[in-house]
Amino acid sequence: MTLVTVQYCPVCTLPYEFCHVGPTPEECKAKLKALDEAMYEKYWSNVRIVAQKLDDLKLDNAAAPEGADGASTSASASGEQAPATGEAAAPAEGEEKPKKPKKEKKKKSKEAIKQVTITLENRNKRKFTTSVEGLAQYGIDLKKAAKLFAGRFACGSAVSGEDLIVIQGDCVDDLMDYLPEQFPEISEDAIEFEEKKASA
Amino acid sequence: MLTHFPFRFPWLLGRFNYKEEVANAQQVKSSVHRAIRQKAVEQFPGLEPYLDEVMPKKDPIHLLKLRDSHLQLIVVNKEVLFFHDRDGPYMPTLRLVHKCPSMITHQTVDIGAFPFVMRGVNVMAPGLTSKGGKLTPAPVNTVVAVMGEGKEHAMAIGIMKMSSDQIKSVNKGIAIESVHFLNDGLWAYKNVDV
Numbered sequence: 001m002t003l004v005t006v007q008y009c010p011v012c013t014l015p016y017e018f019c020h021v022g023p024t025p026e027e028c029k030a031k032l033k034a035l036d037e038a039m040y041e042k043y044w045s046n047v048r049i050v051a052q053k054l055d056d057l058k059l060d061n062a063a064a065p066e067g068a069d070g071a072s073t074s075a076s077a078s079g080e081q082a083p084a085t086g087e088a089a090a091p092a093e094g095e096e097k098p099k100k101p102k103k104e105k106k107k108k109s110k111e112a113i114k115q116v117t118i119t120l121e122n123r124n125k126r127k128f129t130t131s132v133e134g135l136a137q138y139g140i141d142l143k144k145a146a147k148l149f150a151g152r153f154a155c156g157s158a159v160s161g162e163d164l165i166v167i168q169g170d171c172v173d174d175l176m177d178y179l180p181e182q183f184p185e186i187s188e189d190a191i192e193f194e195e196k197k198a199s200a
Numbered sequence: 201m202l203t204h205f206p207f208r209f210p211w212l213l214g215r216f217n218y219k220e221e222v223a224n225a226q227q228v229k230s231s232v233h234r235a236i237r238q239k240a241v242e243q244f245p246g247l248e249p250y251l252d253e254v255m256p257k258k259d260p261i262h263l264l265k266l267r268d269s270h271l272q273l274i275v276v277n278k279e280v281l282f283f284h285d286r287d288g289p290y291m292p293t294l295r296l297v298h299k300c301p302s303m304i305t306h307q308t309v310d311i312g313a314f315p316f317v318m319r320g321v322n323v324m325a326p327g328l329t330s331k332g333g334k335l336t337p338a339p340v341n342t343v344v345a346v347m348g349e350g351k352e353h354a355m356a357i358g359i360m361k362m363s364s365d366q367i368k369s370v371n372k373g374i375a376i377e378s379v380h381f382l383n384d385g386l387w388a389y390k391n392v393d394v
Contacts (some may be wrong), residue, residue, distance in 0.1 A: 002253075003250060003253055003254070003299040003300055004298065004299055004300065004301060006298040006299070006353055007298075012383065013383070013387070013388070014382050014383055015298065015352075015353045015382075017351050017352060017353065018351070018353070018355060019349075019380055020317060021314050022318070022382075022383060023383065035223045126296070
């Protein structure tokens, strides 16, 4: 017996027939139109009927003219179609890309400031170490700082390497508060948090 | 059997973070492998002709245990095929049901229910008994696929909270509890790395 192969929309990952109820109907619509005219016709001409049926359910009056030009793809077929194609291009660009520029911006702004990086590392499933990098830039005595953390968080803490303090345990949230409190010269914006991915 | 409902499905909230939710991933030994295959076929006799294709004997099965719950995901070839709670029934994922639709009982909801089903809302009885819906006879607690009127593919997986006869006679309240729907967190969880 052979398995059914279902084609999924590259935009919203749903089967094409569900694009219109998915998260990004307009984008999917534009994409499919560009990809495959026949498929587009198959799924989206149907949508008009679906929409119509919904209207029927709500208003309980038949929309006769829709059925007449249902075959032609002309944008005039339904009210929602006209704005749809126009909007489609804009959100498609807007939604996919915002992640990257944001990250870059963050990095740039932080290179300007003296940056303190807090890294959470997963040692053994539930065991973590927190490392703090960049304190020396502020002229802080690392050894003293390490002892301070050890006392404050009741855990092991040691200088390990140049400008690097490793604290045993997950102290990220505490550090976020404690660092600016203890060293007023460090602004909260200068602290960056990174999580190293655990190897599962 | 089947006493643990309702319970929590983290992916129904839309997010499903592998790193946070999965506590433990493990390849199963061959005896468990056999047991899983057997249980799957027992529960979904319609799956049998496809079984060697979706769960080949040679391909390892991985069990992912979820944190803070007793849910387990059954993963073969980087794809989640089933999930279940404790020793509860296996519930197939939509990707699997799309591949072999005949494995599971279908219940069809009318068009008015679409937006709700797509948000993971439980299916109410009128959605099945109205004109567009189609109610297939099934006892209470059956795992079913929720199909949409005029659609080819399943849009949700659910559990019958009433038997089909009850749904017909009562025609009110929750008929199918949604456990997995299109575009939820589990749907987005593909290419599983174990």
